[in-house]
Amino acid sequence: MSAGIYIHWPFCERKCPYCDFYTFGREHPSFALGGRYLEALVREIAGASQRFELTNKPAADTIYLGGGTPSLMGAETVEAVLHALREVFDIDPAAEITIEINPTTAEAILIDELLQIGVNRLSVGCQSFNDRVLKRLGRVHDAATTRRAIEKMREAGVANLSLDLIFGAPTQTIGDLKTDLDELLTFEPEHVSAYNMTVHEGTPFARHEREGRLTLAGEDEQVAMFELMMDRLAEAGYEHYEISNWARPGFRSRHNSKYWRRCDVYAFGVAAHGVIDGIRYENPRDLANYLNSNVASSRSDLLTERSRRGEIMMLALRRVDGVDWSEIDEWMQADARAYYRAEIDLLAQDGLIEADPNLRLTRKGILIADTVMEAFF
Ligand code: SF4
Structure with missing residues (x-):
């Protein structure tokens, strides 16, 4: 079976206070290292044959550019990464190529260019269409920006669009979530991902919670929100195929399905997670080391x-x-x-x-x- 490829781009407009991914906001000095990061990424990809002891070009039929905010890469950088991948992998011409996109980075020109170089699936981090909730989450975008971004994507001809929502966010009520779902469905996305708000240790939200400045929905309310998601999306014709994911028939994420089926996924980038022969590996969460070509991963066979x-x-x-x-x-x-x-x-x-x-x-x-x-x- 063909493999998948994951690319991690660890830079964002601003670090969200609930996020524990390995990413740097514009306010962090490391944000300026995008150019060096691309060089290191291309070097890591070029070294894959040796690292994974590949005797020929492995077939791959999904590429997922995640992060972070990979839409900040710009089309030229994405193209450089795709080029590097084609040198090492036999990429299926019909490969699913997804990029995560933040509404604030969705300029029409970028979307056109991404489509031209072969990106065919966009995953948009909407999170909510409620400005109060977005603000409380510390997101850089507002709902109007998301609406405009989605319209631009559809006008550009994006035919495989995934929209992300969060539920159980601070101050969010079940009524807010219902309104979010109603609005999300007006865009008729091919795919929906929804994540329950989780407070991760080491994030500003964890500190706020300890200090009593953050109150999340109680367990019963979170369960009621999840049930609302399941019922509303089922009514609208979406298949609930993975705990956090729904799709219109024929639009399940081919890339993410590879993780749930333990297929090979080669992952590149700092803190990227891959799976080869059923063994999960993780590149170290250390940008300085990564830039110096040190990618000695930890492996799940050590569990x-x-x-x-x-x-x-x-x-x-x-x-x-x-x-x-x-x-x-x-x-x-x-x-x-x-x-x-x-x-x-x-x-x-x-x-x-x-x-x-x-x-x-x-x-x-x-x-x-x-x-x-x-x-x-
Ligand atoms: S945009 Fe996404 S990846 Fe970046 S900090 Fe916010 S939640 Fe994390």
Whole structure:
């Protein structure tokens, strides 16, 4: 099966106070290192044959430019990266090529140029169409900017558009989320991703929460928001195919599906995560080291056996349609049902998973997926 390729661009207009990705806002001195970063990225890609001991050009049919805000790269830089990739990989002419785009960076000229060089899927970080919520999230864009950006994308001929929403954001009510969904659906996106607000240690939001300056929706309200997302998007004809992702028929993300199916994904860039032969690896979160060509990654085969198996179960459970036990057994090289018999019986009794004939979360299980998955670690 063809591989996927992930590229990490670690620069953003401004660092959002809830974000724990390895990125630098314009206000950070490292933001000025974009030129050197591109050189290091191209060098890392060129060295892939040796690093991964490739004997020929591996076939790849998805490329995902993420970050960070890769739309800040500009079309010329994206083209340089695509060129470097074609030297090492046999890229399918019909490859899905996605770029994450921030509404403030979506100039019409950029969109035209991106389409011309082969980018065919745009993923827009809308988060909300409510200016109060956006402001509270510390986003640089407002809702009017997002609306204009999406219109420009459609006018330019973008036929595969993914829109991102956040739910459970500070001050956001269930009524706000309903309005967000109504507006999102007016753009008829081919794909929707929705993420529950999470406070990550080490971020300004974590500090604000400790100081009592940040109140998030309670658990019941978050569950009600998730249910609203599921019901509203199902009514509008979207398939819920992964816990946080919905698509119109034929528009599931081919790239992200590779992670959930444990296909090979070569990842390039500082702090990028890839998977080769089922082994997850992570480039170090250290820009200075990365710029000096030091990309000695950490590998998931160094995990304990229990954690490795737990990761496999977690990936399987993310797929809403369910996964054949034979697929899981092959990944685990063991009888997964026998190994996890006690956990499976308990979760099934509680109505959180179904184990026959395939493994899948129930609707009740999807709503508290993180808690269910913890049982397997
Ligand atoms: S734009 Fe996205 S990647 Fe950048 S800081 Fe904000 S949340 Fe993080």
